[in-house]
Amino acid sequence: xxxxxxxxxxxxxxxxxxxxxxxxxxxxxxxxxxxxxxxxxxxxxxxxxxxxxxxxxxxxxxxxxxxxxxxxxxxxxxxxxxxxxxxxxxxxxxxxxxxxxxxxxxxxxxxxxxx
Amino acid sequence: xxxxxxxxxxxxxxxxxxxxxxxxxxxxxxxxxxxxxxxxxxxxxxxxxxxxxxxxxxxxxxxxxxxxxxxxxxxxxxxxxxxxxxxxxxxxxxxxxxxxxxxxxxxxxxxxxx
Numbered sequence: 001x002x003x004x005x006x007x008x009x010x011x012x013x014x015x016x017x018x019x020x021x022x023x024x025x026x027x028x029x030x031x032x033x034x035x036x037x038x039x040x041x042x043x044x045x046x047x048x049x050x051x052x053x054x055x056x057x058x059x060x061x062x063x064x065x066x067x068x069x070x071x072x073x074x075x076x077x078x079x080x081x082x083x084x085x086x087x088x089x090x091x092x093x094x095x096x097x098x099x100x101x102x103x104x105x106x107x108x109x110x111x112x113x114x115x
Numbered sequence: 116x117x118x119x120x121x122x123x124x125x126x127x128x129x130x131x132x133x134x135x136x137x138x139x140x141x142x143x144x145x146x147x148x149x150x151x152x153x154x155x156x157x158x159x160x161x162x163x164x165x166x167x168x169x170x171x172x173x174x175x176x177x178x179x180x181x182x183x184x185x186x187x188x189x190x191x192x193x194x195x196x197x198x199x200x201x202x203x204x205x206x207x208x209x210x211x212x213x214x215x216x217x218x219x220x221x222x223x224x225x226x227x228x229x
Contacts, residue, residue, distance in 0.1 A: 043159075045218075045219075
């Protein structure tokens with residue numbers, strides 16, 4: 001099976017712009033979780049989608065949003081970008097959901113740089 | 116609520132020496148515990164996980180971890196370090212019961228000296 005894919009791999013934006021990142025999970029996986037990874041804050045959970053519904057949400061402002069399509073592909077959107085949004089954004093897929101006993105499989109990430 | 120603390124942001128070992136990466140957790144209910152590895156410019160890969168049952172968990176690449184409830188610890192070990200083990204390692208915890216988010220530690224970068 002193909003692994004988790006994320007597009008684009010690298011992105012440069014300026015403050016105030018918005019950005020959309022895409023994640024294609026492993027075939028058959030219905031759960032997609034998003035994480036933000038920065039040197040200062042480490043890995044922080046953004047949200048999880050399962051069968052097109054947001055099931056868990058982390059402590060991020062409303063500028064961060066996401067959605068999941070019927071084919072389980074997911075997108076996350078960040079509006080009004082700030083310098084502090086520069087990070088590696090990781091997507092992870094699993095069959096039944098994050099945490100619990102289910103194994104998450106991570107994509108390579110999208111490196112977002114905000115200038 | 117749950118949290119995880121990794122002691123030591125950087126650990127250096129000689130090739131062939133024991134690898135010990137420390138992780139302590141805090142959880143209000145029985146936890147599920149994970150160790151992930153991240154190589155440069157890549158996503159995370161699951162090394163091993165503890166859910167229930169045997170407290171000594173064996174993972175990939177010769178790594179293992181022991182769940183010690185009395186010490187609230189889940190330290191990662193490998194008897195003999197290999198150059199290819201150089202990477203960043205993350206301990207993570209989630210709560211049992213239902214679909215809970217995973218909370219990650221801040222990571223430990225492992226350097227292997229030839």
